[in-house]
Amino acid sequence: MKNDLICQSSEYDCGPTTLVNGIRYLFDREEIPPAILKHIWTMGNDTFSDAGELGKHGTSKASMCYMACWFNAYAKGCGFPLHAEFLEDTSAVVEKEGTVTACLQSGGCALVRCFTGKIPHYVLLTKLLPGDEIGLFDPYDEHPDFQGEGRRVVTGEPKAMNRAVRREYLNLEGRDQDYAMGPVDTREILLMQRTEAKRCGSKTKE
Numbered sequence: 001m002k003n004d005l006i007c008q009s010s011e012y013d014c015g016p017t018t019l020v021n022g023i024r025y026l027f028d029r030e031e032i033p034p035a036i037l038k039h040i041w042t043m044g045n046d047t048f049s050d051a052g053e054l055g056k057h058g059t060s061k062a063s064m065c066y067m068a069c070w071f072n073a074y075a076k077g078c079g080f081p082l083h084a085e086f087l088e089d090t091s092a093v094v095e096k097e098g099t100v101t102a103c104l105q106s107g108g109c110a111l112v113r114c115f116t117g118k119i120p121h122y123v124l125l126t127k128l129l130p131g132d133e134i135g136l137f138d139p140y141d142e143h144p145d146f147q148g149e150g151r152r153v154v155t156g157e158p159k160a161m162n163r164a165v166r167r168e169y170l171n172l173e174g175r176d177q178d179y180a181m182g183p184v185d186t187r188e189i190l191l192m193q194r195t196e197a198k199r200c201g202s203k204t205k206e
Helices: 014-026 034-043 061-078 099-105
Strands: 082-088 109-116 119-129 133-137 151-153 163-166 188-194
Touching (some): 014 061, 014 109, 014 119, 061 109, 082 099, 099 119, 099 188
Antiparallel strands (some): 109 188, 119 133, 151 163
């Protein structure tokens, strides 16, 4: 049975929530080992606020990079059918025929660090849609009033998406547009895919 994707429980846990959503998106409930969920929640919210409060600056890039390595080690050691790949900086771009698109085409998903309301935030890319749109699940599920074209709310897809965003918005380098990945030197993308299908980064043949 496929799970619905979930919303974050606080103002700060978009990172681990989105990792859990990646697992929920790829696997049926009965396939998901509790060890993976436990480790995600243990490693998330590893930063400190300016006041020294643990977790109140979200989840670090270091933790996300580590989780990609841990997923692959767990998969190898336990025979779990998951492959992950961490992209950062100049490699973290959503091109029409690039690595992220190939992962989505093959049934995978991609955790992306972006900006909403000028604040760093993690969302899950899940589907390629017509019109150069990409379906994503935003765990901070309020109903924004998007100005102009290029971003919209999606309803009726609880297992896959609650937003659709044009590719060009994701690749913007500023912080002012919701779902822009922002400055290149802060970018992060964590690709996740079942290994029964093609692995992340392997482009499908035309």
